Amino acid sequence: MSFLTKLSFKDQTFKLRETAILDATTKLLAEKGFDLITMDDVADAVGLSKPSLYKHFKSKEELVIEAMVRLVDEALAYLEKLPDTLGPLERLQSLLEWALRVRLGGGLPFLPSTSAHVRAFLTQSPRYILRALKLHRLLDAVVTEAKRNGELASELPNDVILYSYYARTCDPAVEYLRLYGKYDDETIVAHMHSVCFAGLGARPNR
Amino acid sequence: MSFLTKLSFKDQTFKLRETAILDATTKLLAEKGFDLITMDDVADAVGLSKPSLYKHFKSKEELVIEAMVRLVDEALAYLEKLPDTLGPLERLQSLLEWALRVRLGGGLPFLPSTSAHVRAFLTQSPRYILRALKLHRLLDAVVTEAKRNGELASELPNDVILYSYYARTCDPAVEYLRLYGKYDDETIVAHMHSVCFAGLGARPNR
DNA sequence: CTTTAAAGTTACCAAATAGTAGCGTTATTG
DNA sequence: CAATAACGCTACTATTTGGTAACTTTAAAG
Missing domain, CATH: 1.10.357.10 (Tetracycline Repressor, domain 2)
Known part of the structure; x- marks a missing residue:
């Protein structure tokens, strides 16, 4: 196994999800602005639950x-x-x-x-x-x-x-x-x- | 008593307070923006209590x-x-x-x-x-x-x-x-x- | 196949805050 | 001065929402 695939599957999906979360956040920010976004909105948009978000970003x-x-x-x-x-x-x-x-x-x-x-x-x-x-x-x-x-x-x-x-x-x-x-x-x-x-x-x- | 003074004292102060509320709101809006303002902020700024605000503006x-x-x-x-x-x-x-x-x-x-x-x-x-x-x-x-x-x-x-x-x-x-x-x-x-x-x-x- | 560790989820908590009910107080009127 | 009506305040409710605890599932490793 190469060094790259060592971090694979779980870690790859983790990284993918992270960009998906950022994409969704970006889109929502552009649409509604910070104050109108709830963490549930972001979670829903990316098809995740809120606590999973907090695995990636602490606030x-x-x-x-x-x-x-x-x-x-x-x-x-x-x-x-x-x-x-x-x-x-x-x-x-x-x-x-x-x-x-x-x-x-x-x-x-x-x-x-x-x-x-x-x-x-x-x-x-x-x-x-x-x-x-x-x-x-x-x-x-x-x-x-x-x-x-x-x-x-x-x-x-x-x-x-x-x-x-x-x-x-x-x-x-x-x-x-x-x-x-x-x-x-x-x-x-x-x-x-x-x-x-x-x-x-x-x-x-x- | 003139027609004007008929509405006086209470109504005059009422009107004055209204402009004071709007002044404070304007200042706070410029400083913090809508979402960060609380009605208590406005009330405090003008020296009033929150329920009194609602006598003037319903929301x-x-x-x-x-x-x-x-x-x-x-x-x-x-x-x-x-x-x-x-x-x-x-x-x-x-x-x-x-x-x-x-x-x-x-x-x-x-x-x-x-x-x-x-x-x-x-x-x-x-x-x-x-x-x-x-x-x-x-x-x-x-x-x-x-x-x-x-x-x-x-x-x-x-x-x-x-x-x-x-x-x-x-x-x-x-x-x-x-x-x-x-x-x-x-x-x-x-x-x-x-x-x-x-x-x-x-x-x-x- | 079993073990284990991490990731995801449901169900919850705590804080903040828009808005209100009801009481105390003040000012106007007779 | 007395009666009354409006005004303002304290104390509360309901809701929203950021954040979390503990349970469940999934996947990597032996």
């Missing part, structure tokens, strides 16, 4: 932290996977579009804009903070580079750009556009992209 | 609805009070700045971006819907006018502009800028204003 908050950690990891992976040929502005645009598509596909908005409670315990979690800071620092460098290229507004401080950028990935306008605007996903992405980088004001005609 | 949800109704009414009043000399873009800019200052001063973000639950019962409340729609229609006309003047991006549909505009009044970037950016309120307002109308991209140098 509701840790469950959500892990879901967010996974999300930030995906963002980091996406950013690193981008071809080297892409310029800084293109990287930012690509990541924004990725984040919007994740959300439109039923995923989480990253950035805990949802509730003060969630933000509080997320910012207490070293696991989360570590990744969020890493992403933040990476993007900060990209923004600096983009400004140097004259691709971003040099009159705006980096943190204003970054926080506004994050905010756009969890912009409630997305939901309103889908709900009331009846646009398809790609149209929403295009519009959000346009608003994010060019604003609402009239654009100069070249 | 927690109705209390929040009334707070939001009052907020939208204030926005409507602000919009109507603007001098006729202001152009459409200036009106939008002025209202955005007003909304941001309200928030920075401890008030509510309008638009129920906080929780799915809040949004659900707000959009069920005729009292709220009525006002929200009225504001929406007013602003829609202003946007159309601004586009005609070449002051807003004519390539964006009105609803994209409006939902993005609303989103900017409750943008989480505001809190992050205050918390981590250490900017004073007026600087935040100026930056948000800039980001909203001109976007993050490089601006044309005239």
Whole structure:
């Protein structure tokens, strides 16, 4: 028996279940938000009983932290996977579009804009903070580079750009556009992209 | 005794208490969000007992609805009070700045971006819907006018502009800028204003 | 096939909290 | 000053829900 199959069957299903739980949590978080989710909801969604959940995650908050950690990891992976040929502005645009598509596909908005409670315990979690800071620092460098290229507004401080950028990935306008605007996903992405980088004001005609 | 003083003392204090309750609710909503507020919190904040609250508002949800109704009414009043000399873009800019200052001063973000639950019962409340729609229609006309003047991006549909505009009044970037950016309120307002109308991209140098 | 250890489940507990019943108190009216 | 009606408060209930104890089943190992 190989080293890999040594941990098999039980441990494999355990791991599978863990991702299933995180998937369900992610979906529910996107739909209802932290406070409206009960642990029974999560258990039902994944076809498990509540105590089994606690075999994997020791509390509701840790469950959500892990879901967010996974999300930030995906963002980091996406950013690193981008071809080297892409310029800084293109990287930012690509990541924004990725984040919007994740959300439109039923995923989480990253950035805990949802509730003060969630933000509080997320910012207490070293696991989360570590990744969020890493992403933040990476993007900060990209923004600096983009400004140097004259691709971003040099009159705006980096943190204003970054926080506004994050905010756009969890912009409630997305939901309103889908709900009331009846646009398809790609149209929403295009519009959000346009608003994010060019604003609402009239654009100069070249 | 005049007709006015007829309702006096008790009824006057009753009315005063009502606005005090709404003030406290507004402040708490801005601080903690709907789900983390208990009716005891509100009662304590205004120096009352919980059952007295229920003499004024028959449920927690109705209390929040009334707070939001009052907020939208204030926005409507602000919009109507603007001098006729202001152009459409200036009106939008002025209202955005007003909304941001309200928030920075401890008030509510309008638009129920906080929780799915809040949004659900707000959009069920005729009292709220009525006002929200009225504001929406007013602003829609202003946007159309601004586009005609070449002051807003004519390539964006009105609803994209409006939902993005609303989103900017409750943008989480505001809190992050205050918390981590250490900017004073007026600087935040100026930056948000800039980001909203001109976007993050490089601006044309005239 | 038997043993054993882990995983899953049912049934439960404890805390929090929205909402209420009924009593004490205060202010208005005659 | 006396009567009364409304107002506010203390103390309670019911429900929801995060979390757990102990029993049962399943699967790996000899």
